Amino acid sequence: MKPFPAVAFGALLLGGMAIGFAGILMRLSDVNPIASAFWRMALASPLLWAWALSTADQDSAKGLRTDLDKGVVLSGLFFAGDLAIWHLALHYTTVANATLLSNMTPLFIAVWLFIAYKARFAPTFLAGMAIALTGAVLLIGPSASTSSTQLMGDALGFFTAVFYAGYQLVIKDCRASYSTARLMAWSTTISAIVLLPLALLMPGPFLPADAAGWWPLLGLALIAQIGGQTVIAYAFAHLPASLASVSLLIQPLTAAVAALLIFGERIGRLQVAGGALLLCGIYLSKRGSQ
Template sequence: MKSFSPVAFGALLVGGMAIGFAGILMRLSDVNPIASAFWRMALASPLLWAWAFATARSDAAAGLSTDLSRILVLSGVFFAGDLAIWHLALHYTTVANATLLSNMTPLFIAIWLFFVYKTRFSNGFLIGMAVALGGAVLLIGPSASTSSTQLMGDGLGFFSAVFYAGYQLVIKDCRESYSTARLMAWSTTISAVILLPLALLMPGPFLPPNAEGWIPLLALALVAQIGGQTVIAYAFAHLPASLASVSLLIQPLTAALAALAIFGERIGPWQIAGGALLLCGIYLSKRNST
């Protein structure tokens, strides 16, 4: 197991909080849900490629790969699937619900690591993960609805977690041979290519109606993709995948607070308690993964 890196862990939490605003920004956009996912990737790609080309010499000196590979394609496929399904979920359910359910990845990652790599987890880590997941469920539990529309949105949010888990595991493997800049440039571009036809086929506008409509899409690219996923990709190179996936449960807490402030999605006492438990679970997982 890698030694614990406070800088990487701090970066992971900052990245997780940045992604917590993705649902808010998607709701504020004037394009269809898949189009907002596409523009998030497409607008971030040029900046990421500029960074990748700027670090190409240092990557070569460090013996890191730069060419497209099968595992990079896989990262783009998984992330495109995650974004497409999650953005649809946001169309039918609350920001907090969709964000939480898409971050149930610790369950899938722990199962994958256990069966494929025979990973054994300490009791302290398992308790921390259970507390974090329980807190996350409590965070959105009181607002759960039995309407068919919201249930469909919740189901989509949960299904997106499968793709998000796959993306996190692939990104973790990619960081062994690719720099953060090159990895994110390739992965983001591949995701954009996959999302483009889906966005064009999806009912609803593909382009924003005016110049102001580009603001939330640019914010998605800069805050969620570059400030969020890119920072997380850096952190994944220095932290165990199990700890990283649990710590990313900071996203639904951020999303719930932001949704309260912007859309009036209320947070009651049980949800506040859930947020506190979530943070305690993250701390316990961190403490028992060192």
């Protein structure tokens, strides 16, 4: 039996925690929601390309691809769809609803792996996934709304999970033939290209009002995209997609703690219990994947 890739698992959790700050940074920005998603991609792309070009010789020596193929294009399209739909969902529903529904990704990952590859999951893993999802519901649920006028936003939030599941599965496949640097440089650039016209068409400012307005956008690029998605792409090469998707549920827990520290948003006992269940579920999922 191969040893469990503890370094990759730790990197995955750190990446998920970094992405947990995305909603906080988006709230601090003064551009329209899809523009903040575009600038996240656009500002990260040059740094990722600098990294990718600096390792081009190493990629060639290892026999890794540097060109653009269908899988890489799909990763950029899926992630652009994920960001655009989630930000659009925020116009119709609460942040809590959109966050909760978009974190149903593990369900779609498990169903796809079962249908496409006849994958079988250990009972411990399934129990861990169920506990982690229950924890996510308890963590975010107290802030959620059940207003019928927000049905469209809730549907969009749920649809986001489909796009993010597709993104995770494609990234997992692409990491077998691409380095992290090259894959993320291509994927992030494609997402920026797709998001640009949507950001320009959406009501609200496209550019920050002043120089200080660029700081949250730089934070999105450096923390959420490079420190988050790029680290996660590295981890996906070493971990099962099912375990990775469950472990990324660390995002809403990070967001809740960050909101407490930055905005003073209180965390109730039910949310604390949800956070504890979420962590227990991730641990069990890890045990069930070994």
